[in-house]
Amino acid sequence: MSILIDKSMCVGCGKCMDVCPGNLIKRNSEGKAYICHPGDCWGCASCVKTCGMDAICLYLGPDMGGLGATLTVEIKGPIREWKVKDVKGQETTIRVDQRKSNQY
Numbered sequence: 001m002s003i004l005i006d007k008s009m010c011v012g013c014g015k016c017m018d019v020c021p022g023n024l025i026k027r028n029s030e031g032k033a034y035i036c037h038p039g040d041c042w043g044c045a046s047c048v049k050t051c052g053m054d055a056i057c058l059y060l061g062p063d064m065g066g067l068g069a070t071l072t073v074e075i076k077g078p079i080r081e082w083k084v085k086d087v088k089g090q091e092t093t094i095r096v097d098q099r100k101s102n103q104y
């Protein structure tokens with residue numbers, strides 16, 4: 001599992017770099033974020049949730065959604081909408097209410 005960063009959407013704010021527990025995200029010479037060791041990413045999704053520009057998605061392996069599927073999250077107050085998009089572009093939304101997270 002790793003992440004994909006859309007450099008055209010990245011504004012170089014550095015928030016993803018601050019939250020990555022593995023210190024895997026760096027800035028390139030243009031000030032845009034990139035992942036330096038994709039194989040070390042364990043898919044915690046902290047960077048995905050933190051990026052306010054929706055520039056980062058998780059790239060899912062064949063065990064989760066099929067090769068080439070991606071995962072993004074939209075934060076609406078206490079609601080997290082996780083969106084899985086498969087290789088054909090079909091999207092599935094998983095809605096999680098953080099206020100009820102202790103009930104899961």
Ligand code: SF4
Nearest residue numbers: 010011013014016051
């Ligand atoms: S949080 Fe998003 S916009 Fe900010 S540096 Fe990371 S990828 Fe770029």
Ligand code: SF4
Nearest residue numbers: 020041043044045047
């Ligand atoms: S998913 Fe987690 S481990 Fe992977 S790059 Fe993002 S913050 Fe780092």
